[in-house]
Amino acid sequence: MTSKDSADRPIIIRTLGLEKHYGIGDATTYALRGVDSSIARGEFIAVMGPSGSGKSTYFNMIGGLDSATRGRILIDEVDVAQLSAVELAFLRCQKIGYIFQSYNLIRYMTALENVTVPMAFAGVSPEEARRRGMALLALVGLEVRWAHRPIEMSGGQQQRVAIARSLCNNPKILLADEPTANLDLDTGQEILEILRRINQERKMTIVCSTHDHRLLKICDRILWIRDGRIERVASREDIHITVGSIGGEA
Amino acid sequence: MSNPTFHALRPIVAKDQVRLSVGRGFRLAMSGMSYRMFRSSVTIAILSLATAFMVHMLSYGLLQHATERGALSELMHQRRLGQEITRLSDADSDATIFDALATGLPERIGEYSRWSGLGAARTTQTCVFARRLREAARALDDFPVAARAVALGDATAQEFLLSFDAGELSRLEAQLNHLGLRAPLGNFPELKRLVIEGLPQLRTFAKAVQIGQKSAIDELNRSFQGESIVEALRQSSPGLAERIRGVGFELTSKDLGDLSRLASRTTDINSVNRLLQNGDISTELGRLFSIDPSQVNFESVSEYVSNSSRATAVGKWLAQAGAPPEITPQRILELATTHRHEVKLTRALGNLSEDRAVGWFGLSERNQWLVVLSFLVCVVGVANAMLMSVTERFTEIATMKCLGAMDGFVMLLFVFEAMIQGLVGGIIGLFLGVILATIRAAIEYGSLLAGATGVVLPVASAMLVSLVVGVALAAIAAVGPAWLAARLSPMEAMRVE
Numbered sequence: 001m002t003s004k005d006s007a008d009r010p011i012i013i014r015t016l017g018l019e020k021h022y023g024i025g026d027a028t029t030y031a032l033r034g035v036d037s038s039i040a041r042g043e044f045i046a047v048m049g050p051s052g053s054g055k056s057t058y059f060n061m062i063g064g065l066d067s068a069t070r071g072r073i074l075i076d077e078v079d080v081a082q083l084s085a086v087e088l089a090f091l092r093c094q095k096i097g098y099i100f101q102s103y104n105l106i107r108y109m110t111a112l113e114n115v116t117v118p119m120a121f122a123g124v125s126p127e128e129a130r131r132r133g134m135a136l137l138a139l140v141g142l143e144v145r146w147a148h149r150p151i152e153m154s155g156g157q158q159q160r161v162a163i164a165r166s167l168c169n170n171p172k173i174l175l176a177d178e179p180t181a182n183l184d185l186d187t188g189q190e191i192l193e194i195l196r197r198i199n200q201e202r203k204m205t206i207v208c209s210t211h212d213h214r215l216l217k218i219c220d221r222i223l224w225i226r227d228g229r230i231e232r233v234a235s236r237e238d239i240h241i242t243v244g245s246i247g248g249e250a
Numbered sequence: 251m252s253n254p255t256f257h258a259l260r261p262i263v264a265k266d267q268v269r270l271s272v273g274r275g276f277r278l279a280m281s282g283m284s285y286r287m288f289r290s291s292v293t294i295a296i297l298s299l300a301t302a303f304m305v306h307m308l309s310y311g312l313l314q315h316a317t318e319r320g321a322l323s324e325l326m327h328q329r330r331l332g333q334e335i336t337r338l339s340d341a342d343s344d345a346t347i348f349d350a351l352a353t354g355l356p357e358r359i360g361e362y363s364r365w366s367g368l369g370a371a372r373t374t375q376t377c378v379f380a381r382r383l384r385e386a387a388r389a390l391d392d393f394p395v396a397a398r399a400v401a402l403g404d405a406t407a408q409e410f411l412l413s414f415d416a417g418e419l420s421r422l423e424a425q426l427n428h429l430g431l432r433a434p435l436g437n438f439p440e441l442k443r444l445v446i447e448g449l450p451q452l453r454t455f456a457k458a459v460q461i462g463q464k465s466a467i468d469e470l471n472r473s474f475q476g477e478s479i480v481e482a483l484r485q486s487s488p489g490l491a492e493r494i495r496g497v498g499f500e501l502t503s504k505d506l507g508d509l510s511r512l513a514s515r516t517t518d519i520n521s522v523n524r525l526l527q528n529g530d531i532s533t534e535l536g537r538l539f540s541i542d543p544s545q546v547n548f549e550s551v552s553e554y555v556s557n558s559s560r561a562t563a564v565g566k567w568l569a570q571a572g573a574p575p576e577i578t579p580q581r582i583l584e585l586a587t588t589h590r591h592e593v594k595l596t597r598a599l600g601n602l603s604e605d606r607a608v609g610w611f612g613l614s615e616r617n618q619w620l621v622v623l624s625f626l627v628c629v630v631g632v633a634n635a636m637l638m639s640v641t642e643r644f645t646e647i648a649t650m651k652c653l654g655a656m657d658g659f660v661m662l663l664f665v666f667e668a669m670i671q672g673l674v675g676g677i678i679g680l681f682l683g684v685i686l687a688t689i690r691a692a693i694e695y696g697s698l699l700a701g702a703t704g705v706v707l708p709v710a711s712a713m714l715v716s717l718v719v720g721v722a723l724a725a726i727a728a729v730g731p732a733w734l735a736a737r738l739s740p741m742e743a744m745r746v747e
């Protein structure tokens with residue numbers, strides 16, 4: 001489960017016996033049944049698994065968006081369960097960037113305003129936020145569309161705005177839950193390309209779940225989740241050997 | 251996976267996590283609202299209607315009150331003028347003198363002190379007696395109806411007391427004891443002292459005043475050389491004021507001006523009335539007004555003469571009957587308008603005393619309930635609108651929370667939104683309500699509304715109160731839904747989508 005890459009780098013996300021149950025009694029769903037994982041700083045992790053296996057639940061747990069039923073989640077070796085409301089807000093605002101399958105842009109704001117919202121929460125001055133926001137929109141190739149509202153943009157463009165937004169406070173971790181699921185192949189490819197660039201240039205830790213096999217070519221490691229458990233962990237070099245079996249599985 | 255050893259847990263340094271400024275929240279709420287224009291405008295409409303209703307009730311009550319006060323003081327003034335004319339030709343009655351002394355009208359007391367020739371100290375003392383006697387009379391008036399009838403018979407308490415003597419006093423004492431009632435002024439010895447000492451003094455004083463006033467009037471009349479006082483006032487001949495004041499009357503120049511106008515009006519109305527006695531004229535005018543000739547009088551003339559062409563028509567007939575030159579159509583219109591105004595004044599007072607205002611801002615109890623109810627309905631309406639607005643925006647709220655918004659900020663956002671809507675709706679409602687109340691009062695009171703002075707400040711404060719109440723209620727209505735929104739965990743909210 002440890003790889004050569006992560007051995008010499010500090011662990012930024014660690015889960016220990018992580019369990020998440022939904023509902024009570026007979027209706028209980030065991031979304032996660034004891035997940036042990038550790039992700040090193042600067043890694044690009046792909047999370048794969050069939051639908052309903054618990055990927056999104058895993059994301060919500062490590063992103064501090066929901067509380068665990070059992071087990072521990074440590075971000076930068078700090079137990080998320082111990083954080084106060086302010087600290088949790090700080091974590092979500094400045095340490096983690098989120099990218100969602102459905103973009104989740106705020107409808108009544110322009111692209112630039114959407115990008116500057118987390119900076120406002122981080123106390124960045126409006127002028128500085130605008131400057132940084134424009135730079136980030138340029139990074140994702142949308143600087144000319146800064147004044148457009150979400151409804152005036154395509155899905156791929158919206159997702160790029162969401163990526164720009166997730167980067168604006170320069171977080172250590174980027175969590176992307178199926179960022180390409182709503183996009184066509186080419187657009188999905190563009191998004192993955194942007195993520196790869198961010199990982200390489202900014203040394204940002206990226207955890208990305210997907211059903212898209214092209215992700216396997218750019219990630220460092222793959223976590224396979226099935227029925228709420230980690231089924232397998234592999235580094236990219238290993239996959240090339242077993243590439244045939246992957247195709248059958250996914 | 252081998253169990254790793256941890257460093258001691260490091261707390262996250264969260265002091266950099268800002269709690270967003272009020273200004274920022276305000277701007278966010280504004281842009282959110284302008285995006286959801288339709289829903290916002292419905293909320294604003296609800297709020298503005300409720301505020302309009304409240305302001306309307308409050309300011310209408312205030313206008314009604316002020317109009318009543320204005321009408322009352324105008325009528326009082328006119329009555330006083332009428333009295334003054336009488337006083338210039340006839341000495342005051344005992345009751346008038348007693349009233350003035352008991353009430354302590356300064357200019358009357360000055361006049362009386364001069365005419366009686368009894369000096370200031372005696373006058374002051376008599377005033378005290380008069381005041382005490384009036385207190386006693388009021389106390390008698392407050393007795394239960396049956397007891398009052400036994401003790402006083404048909405007379406008013408004041409008449410009764412003024413015609414008192416020691417014998418009657420003993421009879422009253424026996425009766426009150428029999429009925430088990432307390433004596434007026436607390437005890438009988440006090441009342442007895444008042445009656446035995448004060449009453450004769452009061453009577454002597456009144457006599458002296460009447461004699462003095464009579465000779466003052468005689469002196470005044472001599473200076474008119476046969477003219478009546480009304481005639482003299484009407485012509486307001488030079489030096490008249492000096493002559494009137496010279497004999498001891500205390501009348502201001504304004505009073506004299508009013509008296510002069512009243513005198514000429516009375517004279518003119520009398521001459522019109524005289525002309526109407528002419529059978530031919532009353533037949534013609536009766537045809538003109540389409541009423542029976544026997545009903546043609548000044549009353550019906552002023553009802554008919556509502557514009558200058560009608561005044562010309564009536565004037566033509568009166569001129570034929572030999573009207574004096576001052577009875578021009580213009581003058582007829584003036585007389586009629588003033589008369590109609592007076593009728594309206596009297597009528598307004600009659601109406602107003604019926605639904606006498608009782609509570610805050612002159613609202614009757616029923617209207618207080620209406621205001622409260624309208625605001626309850628408004629709170630429910632706004633709460634409902636806010637609830638819709640919250641459920642619509644679960645994803646937005648979740649996203650905000652993912653991006654680092656604190657619960658308090660999310661709440662602030664919603665409460666702000668409601669308050670802005672309350673403010674906008676409230677301001678619209680304010681003007682709507684005041685305009686509505688003014689129109690309603692104008693329809694009801696017409697020109698009398700002009701006499702409603704001193705309402706600007708109370709109406710403005712009613713507006714302010716309504717605005718504050720409106721904004722506060724909108725905020726209160728939003729707190730529940732906002733709390734619901736803020737408490738959601740980001741993931742739960744995201745799922746609702």
Ligand SMILES: Nc1ncnc2c1ncn2[C@@H]1O[C@H](COP(=O)(O)OP(=O)(O)OP(=O)(O)O)[C@@H](O)[C@H]1O
Pocket residue numbers: 022023029030031049050051052053054055056057058745
């Ligand atoms: N809020 C919830 N209440 C009840 N059950 C839930 C809830 N969230 C997730 N689950 C259940 O937990 C399991 C894991 O769901 P999860 O969304 O993590 O799957 P996933 O791997 O992300 O699937 P997909 O690839 O379709 O997105 C599913 O069986 C799901 O029904």
Ligand SMILES: [Mg+2]
Pocket residue numbers: 055056057177178
């Ligand atoms: Mg999922």
